[in-house]
Amino acid sequence: MERVGIVMPAYQTECEIAGVIAVCAAIDGIVGIVVIDDGSTDGTGTVARESGVTVLVHPENRGKGAALLTGFAHASSKGWDAVITIDADGQHDPAEIPAFIERYREHREDIIIGTRTRGSGMPFARRLSNRISSLMVSRISGVRVDDSQSGYRLITRSVWEKLTLTCRSYDMESEMLIRAGRAGFQIGQVPIPTTYAGETSHFRAWKDTVRIADLFLRMYLLEA
Numbered sequence: 001m002e003r004v005g006i007v008m009p010a011y012q013t014e015c016e017i018a019g020v021i022a023v024c025a026a027i028d029g030i031v032g033i034v035v036i037d038d039g040s041t042d043g044t045g046t047v048a049r050e051s052g053v054t055v056l057v058h059p060e061n062r063g064k065g066a067a068l069l070t071g072f073a074h075a076s077s078k079g080w081d082a083v084i085t086i087d088a089d090g091q092h093d094p095a096e097i098p099a100f101i102e103r104y105r106e107h108r109e110d111i112i113i114g115t116r117t118r119g120s121g122m123p124f125a126r127r128l129s130n131r132i133s134s135l136m137v138s139r140i141s142g143v144r145v146d147d148s149q150s151g152y153r154l155i156t157r158s159v160w161e162k163l164t165l166t167c168r169s170y171d172m173e174s175e176m177l178i179r180a181g182r183a184g185f186q187i188g189q190v191p192i193p194t195t196y197a198g199e200t201s202h203f204r205a206w207k208d209t210v211r212i213a214d215l216f217l218r219m220y221l222l223e224a
Contacts, residue, residue, distance in 0.1 A: 002081040004101060004154070005032040007071030009064050010088035014042040020086070021051040023094040029101060034074045035088065036067040044088070064151070065165070065172025072160040082156045092152040096192045100154040109188035110159050111180055113145065114152030116192060136216045137174050141181025145189075148174050152192060159185055171215045178219050 006024050010017055017035070024033055033053040037045035039061030048055045056070055068085060075083050084100055086092050096114065103112050130149045137148040151173055159180055167175045181187060 003031045004029060004082045005075055005080040006030055007083045007085050008035045008088050009038055009067035010035050010044050011038045012040050012042050013088040014044050014047055016090040017044055017088045018047050018051050020088055020090055020094055021053055027097050034071055036070050038062060038067040063169035065168040082154055085151055085153050087151055093193060099190050103188060103190050104154050107188055110156045110185035112154040112188045112190055113147055114150050114192035115147040115189045116150055133212060137177050140219050141178045143181035143187045145177055148177055171212045174212055175215055
């Protein structure tokens with residue numbers, strides 16, 4: 001049986017993280033949970049430790065991509081075959097994790113993306129950005145991707161150990177899909193609900209959009 005763990009990047013999620021961890025910990029088949037406290041200045045790390053999970057700390061905020069890489073290294077050291085990556089702010093419903101595992105065991109895909117429905121309450125600016133990004137990722141990777149900005153994913157060990165990922169912020173999630181598609185990894189999708197109930201997003205609309213646009217340009221030119 002595959003060993004599937006959870007990698008949870010966290011930044012300033014003191015009020016939400018305990019509830020997310022509690023649901024994740026109750027799911028059958030999960031072999032471990034690691035939280036990467038990415039330079040939080042609130043009680044995020046303390047709350048996570050009190051919840052009984054492994055906590056790795058970046059003394060300063062290094063970005064979501066860097067936090068994921070730290071989580072992947074931990075997963076490799078533990079011999080996990082795959083991880084579920086899920087945000088710590090409650091924006092993703094951890095009760096959907098079994099759907100990822102079921103899809104993985106049925107289809108054996110290397111990356112499974114939790115694809116949010118268009119009518120999930122996603123703010124218009126994010127919806128537009130996501131739509132454009134998804135079209136670009138699909139074009140450059142050669143694989144259809146409907147929600148390239150979703151951080152809710154199942155990722156197999158072969159992906160993070162074989163791909164060279166250079167981005168360190170939110171753009172790393174798009175970079176992973178592009179490089180995986182080009183390398184011949186199989187990418188699948190499962191539908192997930194997403195609620196926007198006033199959580200504070202750490203996606204910086206201007207700066208992170210510029211990062212992603214720069215990634216697309218560089219990857220497109222490499223293809224040419």
